[in-house]
Amino acid sequence: MIVEFDCGNTAVKWRTADGAQRGGQPWAALKAKAGFDFSGLGLPAGLTRARLASVAGEARTGALVNYLACTPGIPVALAQVVPGANGVSCGYAAPERLGIDRWLAVQAALALVPDARLLVVDVGSAVTLDVCEPGRHLGGFIGPGLQLMRTALYSGTHAVKVPDLPGTMPLAPGVDTQQAVSGALALMLSGLVHETARRFGPVDYYLFTGGAGGLLAREFTPSRLVPDLVLDGLALVLP
Numbered sequence: 416m417i418v419e420f421d422c423g424n425t426a427v428k429w430r431t432a433d434g435a436q437r438g439g440q441p442w443a444a445l446k447a448k449a450g451f452d453f454s455g456l457g458l459p460a461g462l463t464r465a466r467l468a469s470v471a472g473e474a475r476t477g478a479l480v481n482y483l484a485c486t487p488g489i490p491v492a493l494a495q496v497v498p499g500a501n502g503v504s505c506g507y508a509a510p511e512r513l514g515i516d517r518w519l520a521v522q523a524a525l526a527l528v529p530d531a532r533l534l535v536v537d538v539g540s541a542v543t544l545d546v547c548e549p550g551r552h553l554g555g556f557i558g559p560g561l562q563l564m565r566t567a568l569y570s571g572t573h574a575v576k577v578p579d580l581p582g583t584m585p586l587a588p589g590v591d592t593q594q595a596v597s598g599a600l601a602l603m604l605s606g607l608v609h610e611t612a613r614r615f616g617p618v619d620y621y622l623f624t625g626g627a628g629g630l631l632a633r634e635f636t637p638s639r640l641v642p643d644l645v646l647d648g649l650a651l652v653l654p
């Protein structure tokens with residue numbers, strides 16, 4: 416049984432390749448005193464190998480790879496950006512600098528919605544937008560995600576310290592600080608997607624993924640929310 420991992424800056428997400436079992440934990444929840452405790456991931460028995468994509472940095476990625484190599488004792492294949500793979504060119508001048516999560520989401524998106532100009536939006540720790548068309552990734556944008564924007568206000572102001580992230584788009588101007596911040600964060604993300612499409616479209620189809628992808632998906636048509644888009648790309652680059 417193959418296990419697939421998407422390691423972001425906030426959380427580790429995993430599933431078995433057949434999609435039957437899945438889980439995830441924030442890195443913060445896996446950090447024990449002496450290092451990482453990956454037993455908290457709740458991986459099933461009977462794993463034979465792993466496919467892994469990580470933008471979480473060498474220390475965290477290396478710790479997970481070591482754990483997999485030692486505890487279930489399985490080989491781990493690490494996904495990398497390979498321009499031209501599956502007939503898809505990479506927009507970056509230095510493709511190895513493009514986040515592997517973005518590359519995998521683009522691969523999966525192009526396979527899911529062929530023959531269209533796509534805008535792939537991943538709303539995680541950061542929000543990333545990637546413009547692509549059949550056979551071609553053109554490039555994109557990176558901004559702070561909801562939690563990063565909230566904490567920027569929290570740490571940079573005296574009186575704008577709110578606990579919650581937006582769950583929906585605002586229906587009216589905010590009438591307290593929490594509503595005012597939540598509404599703005601949602602509008603900033605939505606505005607970024609709209610403005611990217613306006614300037615760099617036309618966009619035939621929007622694909623959303625990431626922890627807060629659901630916030631935006633309903634705002635754009637035609638669109639689809641695909642929570643596993645990064646994991647879906649793994650099998651395409653690491654068969």
Ligand SMILES: Nc1ncnc2c1ncn2[C@@H]1O[C@H](COP(=O)(O)OP(=O)(O)O)[C@@H](O)[C@H]1O
Nearest residue numbers: 423424425426539540560561562580625626627
């Ligand atoms: N229930 C939620 N409501 C709003 N935003 C959320 C929620 N859960 C997660 N998020 C956002 O999604 C981010 C985590 O999403 P994820 O795609 O797992 O990130 P990463 O891939 O960077 O680890 C959080 O930082 C937060 O901004």
Ligand SMILES: CC(C)(COP(=O)(O)O)[C@@H](O)C(=O)NCCC(=O)O
Nearest residue numbers: 423424470512513514539540541557
């Ligand atoms: C932009 C990202 C931090 C997004 O990661 P995430 O929000 O999923 O944790 C990641 O794709 C990354 O580290 N990219 C490398 C820089 C780049 O893509 O240009």
Ligand SMILES: [K+]
Nearest residue numbers: 537539541543
């Ligand atoms: K992201």
